[in-house]
Amino acid sequence: MTGVLGAPEGFGADLAPTQNMREQIESQLSALIVSGEFAPGRVLTVPTLAGEFGVSATPVREAMLTLARRGFLKPIRNRGFAVTEVSEDDLNELCEVRMLLEAPPMRQVAGALSEESVTSLRALADEIVDAGRAGRFVEFLAADTAFHLQVLETGGNRKLIELVRELRQQTRLVGLAHLSETGALMSTALEHAELVDLLVAGDGAGAEALMRRHIGHIGGVWSGRDEPSTEAESA
Structure with a gap:
């Protein structure tokens, strides 16, 4: 069931009044854009979104302006904001940089996770799967980000964590919505639990x-493109 914007009906209903309203709206809108539920080129307006969220126009406008500065939206005079498109080259460059930053530290993290961290990571891995299966992309992306940053925290490099957090905020995964509908998202979501198993076993090479x-x-697949099969990769 979807609302008037094509997003899950009532997607703004769980805003917490005790938290910063603009930040909550920004988080939900960015997740809808990142996952592809708000597709590139789609025009969003402040009054319509304010109605969906059940709030005044001010925090919605502020959130949209912030997303415009982040490159997620482009202002259109007298119309609203259009969802921007990320080129294949941009995605490939983000992917390459994140591999350079996030993969090598797995050798350092392997065998170094505390029991408390393992418990927390397994809970996050389960949350990622549950949210992905249900198509709850705000929760999926929040848990996914928390999982990856917590893994890196074991290495103790705060600058690395800040860089990865920023890069994740720039990444679009517009194929998530389609993958959730087909059930194919689960195979990639389950990789989080597999990573924890490898790290606990001390298999740094496997984790990397x-x-x-x-x-x-x-x-x-997260961007709606085909990937080589496992057989093809190992050939």
């Missing part, structure tokens, strides 16, 4: 290889 494959989905 899995992280490279996982991040590789950015320019592949």
